[in-house]
Amino acid sequence: MASTTSPSSVNTQGSPTQAPAEKPSPPPINILPSQLAQTYSYVHPVVLLGLYAYRFEALVANPVRELLTDLPWLAALQISYVMLCLPPAGTAFIEAGAGAEEEKKKVPKSPAGPPRHGKPGYRRKHSSGKISWAGVFAKLMPAFLSFALTSLLATPLIAVLLVLFGAPLTTHNAETVLCAAHMALLSATGLVYVHGVETSVWKEVWGIARPADAVWGSALGTGLGAWFGAIPIPLDWDRPWQAFPITILTGAYIGYAVGSLVSRTPLLYGKRIEFAPEQAEEEEKKTN
Amino acid sequence: MPRLKAMTTGSVPSFLDVILNIAESDTSSTLAFQDTWLAQLKARGDQLVMYGDDTWLKLFPGMFGRADGTTSFFVSDFVEVDQNVTRHVPTELAQDDWSAMIMHYLGLDHIGHKAGPRSSYMIPKQQEMDAIVNEVYTAIQQKPHLQSTLFVLCGDHGMNDAGNHGGASAGETSPALLFISPKLEALGVPQQSPIEAFDDLQYYRTVEQADITSTLAGLLGLPIPLNSLGVFIPEFLDLWDSKPQRLQMLTRNARQLLNTVQATFPGFVFTREATAASCATGADSGIEGAQCAWSEVLHLSSGDITDDATSSALESSLLRFSRIAQDVMSSTASNYDISRLCLGLLITGFAALLVFPNTYYECARSTYTGVFLAFMIVGYGSMMFASSYVEEEQQFWYWICSGWMFYLHVRSASSRIGPSRATDRLSRHGSKLAIVGLAVAQRVVRRWNQTGQKFAAEPDIARTFFPAHPAVFWGLFMITYGDAGYHLLRSLPSSVVLKVGGVALTALAFMFKVNFVANDSPELLVGSSLSKTAEKWPEILSLVLQARLIFGGLVCCALLAIMARYRPGAKHVSNTLLHEALHLFLMTQSRATNIPLFLVFRIAAMTLSSMNLTGIEVTITTLILQYTTFFAFGGSNAISSVDLSSAYNGVGSYSVVMVGILTFVSNWAGPIWWVSAGHLLRPQQGSEDHNAASLLTFHIATSLMSVMAACTALRTHLFIWTVFSPKYLYTMAWATANHVAVNLLGGVGLSSLRSRK
Numbered sequence A: 001m002a003s004t005t006s007p008s009s010v011n012t013q014g015s016p017t018q019a020p021a022e023k024p025s026p027p028p029i030n031i032l033p034s035q036l037a038q039t040y041s042y043v044h045p046v047v048l049l050g051l052y053a054y055r056f057e058a059l060v061a062n063p064v065r066e067l068l069t070d071l072p073w074l075a076a077l078q079i080s081y082v083m084l085c086l087p088p089a090g091t092a093f094i095e096a097g098a099g100a101e102e103e104k105k106k107v108p109k110s111p112a113g114p115p116r117h118g119k120p121g122y123r124r125k126h127s128s129g130k131i132s133w134a135g136v137f138a139k140l141m142p143a144f145l146s147f148a149l150t151s152l153l154a155t156p157l158i159a160v161l162l163v164l165f166g167a168p169l170t171t172h173n174a175e176t177v178l179c180a181a182h183m184a185l186l187s188a189t190g191l192v193y194v195h196g197v198e199t200s201v202w203k204e205v206w207g208i209a210r211p212a213d214a215v216w217g218s219a220l221g222t223g224l225g226a227w228f229g230a231i232p233i234p235l236d237w238d239r240p241w242q243a244f245p246i247t248i249l250t251g252a253y254i255g256y257a258v259g260s261l262v263s264r265t266p267l268l269y270g271k272r273i274e275f276a277p278e279q280a281e282e283e284e285k286k287t288n
Numbered sequence B: 001m002p003r004l005k006a007m008t009t010g011s012v013p014s015f016l017d018v019i020l021n022i023a024e025s026d027t028s029s030t031l032a033f034q035d036t037w038l039a040q041l042k043a044r045g046d047q048l049v050m051y052g053d054d055t056w057l058k059l060f061p062g063m064f065g066r067a068d069g070t071t072s073f074f075v076s077d078f079v080e081v082d083q084n085v086t087r088h089v090p091t092e093l094a095q096d097d098w099s100a101m102i103m104h105y106l107g108l109d110h111i112g113h114k115a116g117p118r119s120s121y122m123i124p125k126q127q128e129m130d131a132i133v134n135e136v137y138t139a140i141q142q143k144p145h146l147q148s149t150l151f152v153l154c155g156d157h158g159m160n161d162a163g164n165h166g167g168a169s170a171g172e173t174s175p176a177l178l179f180i181s182p183k184l185e186a187l188g189v190p191q192q193s194p195i196e197a198f199d200d201l202q203y204y205r206t207v208e209q210a211d212i213t214s215t216l217a218g219l220l221g222l223p224i225p226l227n228s229l230g231v232f233i234p235e236f237l238d239l240w241d242s243k244p245q246r247l248q249m250l251t252r253n254a255r256q257l258l259n260t261v262q263a264t265f266p267g268f269v270f271t272r273e274a275t276a277a278s279c280a281t282g283a284d285s286g287i288e289g290a291q292c293a294w295s296e297v298l299h300l301s302s303g304d305i306t307d308d309a310t311s312s313a314l315e316s317s318l319l320r321f322s323r324i325a326q327d328v329m330s331s332t333a334s335n336y337d338i339s340r341l342c343l344g345l346l347i348t349g350f351a352a353l354l355v356f357p358n359t360y361y362e363c364a365r366s367t368y369t370g371v372f373l374a375f376m377i378v379g380y381g382s383m384m385f386a387s388s389y390v391e392e393e394q395q396f397w398y399w400i401c402s403g404w405m406f407y408l409h410v411r412s413a414s415s416r417i418g419p420s421r422a423t424d425r426l427s428r429h430g431s432k433l434a435i436v437g438l439a440v441a442q443r444v445v446r447r448w449n450q451t452g453q454k455f456a457a458e459p460d461i462a463r464t465f466f467p468a469h470p471a472v473f474w475g476l477f478m479i480t481y482g483d484a485g486y487h488l489l490r491s492l493p494s495s496v497v498l499k500v501g502g503v504a505l506t507a508l509a510f511m512f513k514v515n516f517v518a519n520d521s522p523e524l525l526v527g528s529s530l531s532k533t534a535e536k537w538p539e540i541l542s543l544v545l546q547a548r549l550i551f552g553g554l555v556c557c558a559l560l561a562i563m564a565r566y567r568p569g570a571k572h573v574s575n576t577l578l579h580e581a582l583h584l585f586l587m588t589q590s591r592a593t594n595i596p597l598f599l600v601f602r603i604a605a606m607t608l609s610s611m612n613l614t615g616i617e618v619t620i621t622t623l624i625l626q627y628t629t630f631f632a633f634g635g636s637n638a639i640s641s642v643d644l645s646s647a648y649n650g651v652g653s654y655s656v657v658m659v660g661i662l663t664f665v666s667n668w669a670g671p672i673w674w675v676s677a678g679h680l681l682r683p684q685q686g687s688e689d690h691n692a693a694s695l696l697t698f699h700i701a702t703s704l705m706s707v708m709a710a711c712t713a714l715r716t717h718l719f720i721w722t723v724f725s726p727k728y729l730y731t732m733a734w735a736t737a738n739h740v741a742v743n744l745l746g747g748v749g750l751s752s753l754r755s756r757k
Helices: A035-061 A063-085 A092-096 A114-127 A134-164 A173-195 A198-207 A214-228 A246-262 A277-287 B002-009 B014-024 B037-043 B057-058 B080-085 B089-094 B107-115 B122-143 B184-188 B211-220 B236-238 B242-265 B272-281 B286-301 B309-331 B340-366 B369-382 B387-391 B392-417 B425-446 B462-469 B470-491 B496-520 B530-540 B543-564 B573-588 B596-609 B615-632 B656-667 B668-682 B692-714 B719-755
Strands: A010-012 A271-273 B048-053 B068-071 B099-104 B151-155 B177-182
Touching: A035 A063, A035 A246, A063 A134, A063 A173, A063 A246, A134 A173, A173 A198, A173 A246, A173 B596, A214 B392, A246 B211, A246 B236, B002 B057, B002 B211, B037 B048, B037 B211, B048 B080, B048 B089, B048 B387, B057 B068, B057 B099, B068 B080, B080 B122, B107 B122, B122 B151, B122 B177, B151 B211, B151 B496, B184 B236, B211 B236, B211 B242, B236 B242, B242 B286, B242 B309, B272 B369, B286 B309, B309 B719, B340 B369, B340 B615, B340 B692, B369 B392, B369 B615, B369 B692, B387 B392, B387 B719, B392 B425, B425 B596, B425 B615, B462 B470, B470 B496, B470 B573, B496 B543, B496 B573, B543 B573, B573 B596, B573 B668, B573 B719, B596 B615, B596 B668, B615 B668, B615 B692, B615 B719, B656 B668, B668 B719, B692 B719
Parallel strands: B048 B068, B048 B099
Antiparallel strands: A010 A271, B151 B177
16 A cells, blocks of 8 residues: 555564564565676566567456466576575574574475575585585475465465455456466465565564565555556456456566566665554553 | 526526526426427417426426426336327327427436437337327327427437536437428428438438527527527528528517527627627637628628528628537636636635635645645545546545555554554454455445546446346345444433334334335336335325424434533533434435445445554545545536435425425435534544644635636636536535535534534
């Protein structure tokens, strides 16, 4: 909403209103320091938008088929992006140097715990541009996990949200689900890859209270973009692209790109939406 | 009614007639003293007969020698209204003492309103109408006294995809017009049928509705009504053999138009010398164009009109002048007094400026909320400049409403992460679910009634789902009344008499509504056991009496509530009792299919109350939900969506004030409900320093300002007024009735009750 995008009302993390942290929430995520990762992290949103623009006509002509055929490509792009540019789940805290807080790593089906194991060596090698086999494996598991969770959990959840925000319920079900799948791939892949199933993070995500970083920014941008994407639908231009999922998805893609680029600028990075202290106090008074 | 006015006087109805139309039974708005072709016939000593819609009888009291009016109050009646006309047709066709017979069939209109253009009733009804046309035509052919009868078949309006009318879409403004007479064959204009429409619903040729009057006058040999702006339909000229007669006819038409033009534009002279100059500018439209055309007429008529070429030229120049004059007169409404427009803008701007400091102070205290409010106000204001957004205004409110739900979610989630963590887990989970409940309620509400223009015909709950699943509807209907009764009982003071009274009142309200449904939309009752109950009921008590009893009981509740504030220990009673009485009243004033919405409102209000909103948040929530629910009840910015079905509850004879108030209440039921609910939601302490009135005033002032600015800026655009005139009327209703009467006065009343507690 407008309020969330307003920088004037954003408190930095660690302001006095911040919760007395029994368990500090994970800090914002940085893009991996390697040259390749840094470069590609800027190229990726542009590439996505470019491809979207390229396929736009086909999308308008037959949304369901186009969205379906694009899905594997989007998944591949997103997974390669997260693997290339983002620290996999479990490495993030050390990556950001936020502290030795032992994260309750819960990537379930990785008993060997390769992420933690492979991390230090991997990072050093990474900066030299070489990718070790162990490093790739360390990233494959979270990538697989993120893909599975995105498609199994995030897609239905976003579909439900889309309906709650006004998507048709009795018709256009295929469009809704496919639109949700695209939005899930855009928003959730990165989040799951970086954070795994860390409860505190997902609580923050639910409360829209994550500190701004490339991952969270793109996820929030996807949602906001989709919301703003609804604007042109009622206009009486009678254009085929005004049909239901197209403007929403366009908004989501643009929001994704903008969010991912804007939220890593120093102006926003690490900041989070926090209600004004005075109001929080009022809140406090009332609840007591 | 405005349409009838156009077709009988030949004048162009103004948008003010729309207001008179709502006051439909108002006998003061008759055409009895206006010049119509009916009055001209009557003046000639001819007999007129009328069968059908009794609006004619109200418009023309004492005009008809024989008449049988049918009241068109319940639109669910597809059969009776038409049979009442048809049964008179054979006897009237056999008589020869009348000169004009009007048959106004209502069935098609009712089917359109009730079931839409694609309903299964449509085709049989049209075939029934065809049969009547056939009957009349056969009679004209066979009966000697009907020999020179002209049979005019026309619709007074069309309908949109939802079956309503009053807007400006092609479907609504393109009714059919057919002149039938065996004599017309002689004209030798063979017409193909059926043909393809060359434009949206445009076949053959378009005739202005006002032209019917002057054509009828010409054909019947009557003087053209004084205020007519009609032009004789030139195709009929060939009915006259002699050129001078044709010319005389057209000249009369043109002179009559000239008189109206001269009366409207006294500054322009239509003498030969003065008008010749206007041709120099080369204008072929507007007042100069009319002057030029008239000078041509004068020039030609001074020549030799026995000459064939001259008379043809004169004929065409007469017609040309008439057309231009008609255009000029139809667009007289587009003479704008810019200074007055600006004055209005300034006054509203001043009002907005007055409350701005207060609003700013409110917003500055809670930045996010202020930003959201500013975003909403700016968005709403700029929306007014796009006519399709005005038509689809509900989309904006639904959209903002979903955004506000998201905002409330973020706020409550973040405040929970914050210091108020101490609250126990259970309530935290409770309010997490609350936001989901609210979101679901919001989603259900927005699909309740499809409204606007673009999606009006799409399936929704009230008009598609309920008729298909009456059991679900009646289940929800009964639960809603049960809930209303339960809450009313709980808020009544503990006295047996009062409790029994409360039960009786709710039961009566329930029976009244069932009974009303049996009359108004019987298709909802078909096959349910309620229908039998409803059948017996009317004999015991009339609908009017039932409604009066309900209103009386509700007034008693309100009095109790006001008295309760003086009684010590009766905390909470007055406000909740008043709210419950209002709840029942609004239910009585709502369409039956909208009644379950009150249950949804109740759930939404309950979830909202569990969220501990601050004062400003309650105000914004109320504001957004006021608009959202207005549209959810089926309202829109088109006149066609005004719901009049409950406007006469408990009103025996017509009274402008009562019907006006009831109409407003039945159309603004959602907004009124949320004002009252908003007062209950307001935080108990610390609310004195929050000034809801200034915030609401700021919103209404800015929205008024943007509507005015949009009207001023776009005033010359084509068709813009068809959207903005009704929008402006609605904005006036929002600003005066809803804001001043409900928000401010109601708010003052409610908070005075509250402060005395």
